[in-house]
Amino acid sequence: xxxxxxxxxxxxxxxxxxxxxxxxxxxxxxxxxxxxxxxxxxxxxxxxxxxxxxxxxxxxxxxxxxxxxxxxxxxxxxxxxxxxxxxxxxxxxxxxxxxxxxxxxxxxxxxxxxxxxxxxxxxxxxxxxxxxxxxxxxxxxxxxxxxxxxxxxxxxxxxxxxxxxxxxxxxxxxxxxxxxxxxxxxxxxxxxxxxxxxxxxxxxxxxxxxxxxxxxxxxxxxxxxxxxxxxxxxxxxxxxxxxxxxxxxxxxxxxxxxxxxxxxxxxxxxxxxxxxxxxxxxxxxxxxxxxxxxxxxxxxxxxxxxxxxxxxxxxxxxxxxxxxxxxxxxxxxxxxxxxxxxxxxxxxxxxxxxxxxxxxxxxxxxxxxxxxxxxxxxxxxxxxxxxxxxxxxxxxxxxxxxxxxxxxxxxxxxxxxxxxxxxxxxxxxxxxxxxxxxxxxxxxxxxxxxxxxxxxxxxxxxxxxxxxxxxxxxxxxxxxxxxxxxxxxxxxxxxxxxxxxxxxxxxxxxxxxxxxxxxxxxxxxxxxxxxxxxxxxxxxxxxxxxxxxxxxxxxxxxxxxxxxxxxxxxxxxxxxxxxxxxxxxxxxxxxxxxxxxxxxxxxxxxxxxxxxxxxxxxxxxxxxxxxxxxxxxxxxxxxxxxxxxxxxxxxxxxxxxxxxxxxxxxxxxxxxxxxxxxxxxxxxxxxxxxxxxxxxxxxxxxxxxxxxxxxxxxxxxxxxxxxxxxxxxxxxxxxxxxxxxxxxxxxxxxxxxxxxxxxxxxxxxxxxxxxxxxxxxxxxxxxxxxxxxxxxxxxxxxxxxxxxxxxxxxxxxxxxxxxxxxxxxxxxxxxxxxxxxxxxxxxxxxxxxxxxxxxxxxxxxxxxxxxxxxxxxxxxxxxxxxxxxxxxxxxxxxxxxxxxxxxxxxxxxxxxxxxxxxxxxxxxxxx
Numbered sequence: 001x002x003x004x005x006x007x008x009x010x011x012x013x014x015x016x017x018x019x020x021x022x023x024x025x026x027x028x029x030x031x032x033x034x035x036x037x038x039x040x041x042x043x044x045x046x047x048x049x050x051x052x053x054x055x056x057x058x059x060x061x062x063x064x065x066x067x068x069x070x071x072x073x074x075x076x077x078x079x080x081x082x083x084x085x086x087x088x089x090x091x092x093x094x095x096x097x098x099x100x101x102x103x104x105x106x107x108x109x110x111x112x113x114x115x116x117x118x119x120x121x122x123x124x125x126x127x128x129x130x131x132x133x134x135x136x137x138x139x140x141x142x143x144x145x146x147x148x149x150x151x152x153x154x155x156x157x158x159x160x161x162x163x164x165x166x167x168x169x170x171x172x173x174x175x176x177x178x179x180x181x182x183x184x185x186x187x188x189x190x191x192x193x194x195x196x197x198x199x200x201x202x203x204x205x206x207x208x209x210x211x212x213x214x215x216x217x218x219x220x221x222x223x224x225x226x227x228x229x230x231x232x233x234x235x236x237x238x239x240x241x242x243x244x245x246x247x248x249x250x251x252x253x254x255x256x257x258x259x260x261x262x263x264x265x266x267x268x269x270x271x272x273x274x275x276x277x278x279x280x281x282x283x284x285x286x287x288x289x290x291x292x293x294x295x296x297x298x299x300x301x302x303x304x305x306x307x308x309x310x311x312x313x314x315x316x317x318x319x320x321x322x323x324x325x326x327x328x329x330x331x332x333x334x335x336x337x338x339x340x341x342x343x344x345x346x347x348x349x350x351x352x353x354x355x356x357x358x359x360x361x362x363x364x365x366x367x368x369x370x371x372x373x374x375x376x377x378x379x380x381x382x383x384x385x386x387x388x389x390x391x392x393x394x395x396x397x398x399x400x401x402x403x404x405x406x407x408x409x410x411x412x413x414x415x416x417x418x419x420x421x422x423x424x425x426x427x428x429x430x431x432x433x434x435x436x437x438x439x440x441x442x443x444x445x446x447x448x449x450x451x452x453x454x455x456x457x458x459x460x461x462x463x464x465x466x467x468x469x470x471x472x473x474x475x476x477x478x479x480x481x482x483x484x485x486x487x488x489x490x491x492x493x494x495x496x497x498x499x500x501x502x503x504x505x506x507x508x509x510x511x512x513x514x515x516x517x518x519x520x521x522x523x524x525x526x527x528x529x530x531x532x533x534x535x536x537x538x539x540x541x542x543x544x545x546x547x548x549x550x551x552x553x554x555x556x557x558x559x560x561x562x563x564x565x566x567x568x569x570x571x572x573x574x575x576x577x578x579x580x581x582x583x584x585x586x587x588x589x590x591x592x593x594x595x596x597x598x599x600x601x602x603x604x605x606x607x608x609x610x611x612x613x614x615x616x617x618x619x620x621x622x623x624x625x626x627x628x629x630x631x632x633x634x635x636x637x638x639x640x641x642x643x644x645x646x647x648x649x650x651x652x653x654x655x656x657x658x659x660x661x662x663x664x665x666x667x668x669x670x671x672x673x674x675x676x677x678x679x680x681x682x683x684x685x686x687x688x689x690x691x692x693x694x695x696x697x698x699x700x701x702x703x704x705x706x707x708x709x710x711x712x713x714x715x716x717x718x719x720x721x722x723x724x725x726x727x728x729x730x731x732x733x734x735x736x737x738x739x740x741x742x743x744x745x746x747x748x749x750x751x752x753x754x755x756x757x758x759x760x761x762x763x764x765x766x767x768x769x770x771x772x773x774x775x776x777x778x779x780x781x782x783x784x785x786x787x788x789x790x791x792x793x794x795x796x797x798x799x800x801x802x803x804x805x806x807x808x809x810x811x812x813x814x815x816x817x818x819x820x821x822x823x824x825x826x827x828x829x830x831x832x833x834x835x836x837x838x839x840x841x842x843x844x845x846x847x848x849x850x851x852x853x854x855x856x857x858x859x860x861x862x863x864x865x866x867x868x869x870x871x872x873x874x875x876x877x878x879x880x881x882x883x884x885x886x887x888x889x890x891x892x893x894x895x896x897x898x899x900x901x902x903x904x905x906x907x908x909x910x911x912x913x914x915x916x917x918x919x920x921x922x923x924x925x926x927x
Contacts, residue, residue: 002039011027012151019117019119024145025150026140027151028177029151029154031180032302033155034214034217037179041151052116056075057122060129069131072132076105101135106135117147118148118149125169126154126160140173195222197232203233211313250323257293260297263283268319272316341364351391354369354391366392380601382417392406400432407432411429416600423461430443449488449492449524449565466487481519491525491532495535504529505532505533505538516547523551527548528568530568535722541576548569551565555569557586561589567647574611579612583612587609610626610648615654626651627657630660633648649687652664653690678715682711689704699732701732705725709725727745730743731768734868742772750766759794771808779808785801786820796831799827805820
């Protein structure tokens, strides 16, 4: 597609028309590299052929400039074989303007044009051999009497075009067609032709800017994106790398004088752009030389418009820089760093050059690299910070405090990318530090409070230092604060030790009621001790959340809280139903995290918000937040995934979306198992159980939950709000017909739930226990569940408790049952639980179809057991085997059940008791 060349073609058409009338002329097509001169020449040839002219074409080449009449041969040999012998005789470059040759060739041209006009097309006239140039100069003066049109292209900015004879030929042309850059509209048409659309709103404008309207550069840009299979989005333009484009540019630059090449190389080293007072000294050219070189690069089409020197495309800059020999590359970057430093540019601008220089650096280089790393870390750009600090480390001394400081700063940057390497660098730094206090400061600054989020070697590091330390109570000031922070890490590492769990609670109580206000170090240790008390239910929800709330109130909402104790505090507040404080704090932290370039902090904040939403019963919101967090984790490899794995896994599992659960399982399986501690492995095992249950493999799911429970019981972690494995296993036992096992598990969980005392967890345990008790005692448990849950913000749990009570009351107390079901439906609708709305609606509609019907008496224990097995999906034969009775006996029981409940078969039974077979991922008999 040849765009925006209509005027040039019209002038060429007019020239051919004059030739048809008997008068010749000459045209020059001029423009920078890639402007489309050759394409226009081809189009003129097609146009001339269509008008009845004969078209002869030649392409001049640098490789043939020493051959006599090389261009003339290309023009004449295909049509005038007789010219070959004469050209051999005349082709002697040393003879210069041989009148015999010049007149003879012109006569051959006149003879050929007798039948029809000729159009001679010559591409890149500046590369023609000398005899051919002499003839072209001669024949130009004869065109008025010849029906011949001579069309030449000349590359602007090419040094060969500046020779005297070429300039004379170009100057004698009747017309010069100067090709202009394509407009943004034309770029849009080419983009639409290639991709079938124009992409996002920035793609076409950015393409126009990246190519400066140069058709050749634009083609390389579009070809590169198309070949890579990426959609036309502006964000992809910076990734273009086209070797063909690079070769094309480098070939053009090799023909340029040294100052021109030097200016292009200096610009490439500076990233493709720079101010003239920086580029000129880097290139080693004076003001006059810089102006001349700038003009040449502009004529070549390699520089964009504007006061700033700028190569038109980043891919061109990369190609030029990559072509530099290693020594020259090193020299230019070192020189650029020095120039930037002397002109007081930012540390990161200077560091970008220092980090690639392998030769010895200036004395100030190390400090500049450190400052640049600090800035990068503040923006969450940890990879850049690591690059800067590693280069600084290469130039530091082999021992001493300076090297130790660099190793610790490097470890701090690496913590988010490669925790194992970070711990290794801290270990290397410790022997270089003079005091135990300095070593503790180094460790607590790198190793997170939740030690298990770091590699296992971090735990060993904490233990080693703890053994060298006196009791925090014997210390003061900074040493005491460091000792407390180290103790927090040591206590976290001992959460699985039953012997230390009692000590943890005693230590917390000894810290006093005002520990939250005492200081950050005290809050850090108190948070871990609180978590230990909550895991073992040695502390109640009221005790835990009162102190946890004050800790959170004392800490600012910031996105980088992943490495401190706050994830534990937030988890405790969620488990204890203190959701209002958590939501407002997380809203601020999430908003700040969205402005960071590192996704890890955002993943944690989103996961915590999803967990809080699910604890509130807002499942649609929980799924939305969990899906966003999971997309960030799935979209790239995050070595720090273990840092937020437990929270994200729980958020996904509690959100109750089977597709999200399957995606989360795949992410967990892609990580090495030794990255995770018991807390995280437990969450993942429960996730695997939920996934198996969602797929209908109830026995596999039950095995997962029971195995998880064995591990938790071994370490005395009994809190049902944090690890509701018993209720999930009980639901699966119930589905599989193991009523006694289900009742036993729920009786155990209810004990722990009463001890913990948080409304949501207790109401859930009461509801599920009541569902499994067929006697009047089950109704009492369900009524207590409804009463308890009113103190919770969880409207979904409220709806479930009301539904369970309403279903149980329907056979005997229809009016209250319908009232409870209507209340349940309202709560379910408010929290987006569509499946529960449908269930309660179906139950209410069943009652509405029988106005005035008298409810039969309630089901017997055996009939209730049969009902549970039917709703659980068991066949009559399976029920008979399970109960040890005949199939006929089961059928008799079902007949009585259908009559008592006034339902039509199994479908009607499911409409009333479907709550007992709710999907596990929605929480039926599960949390």
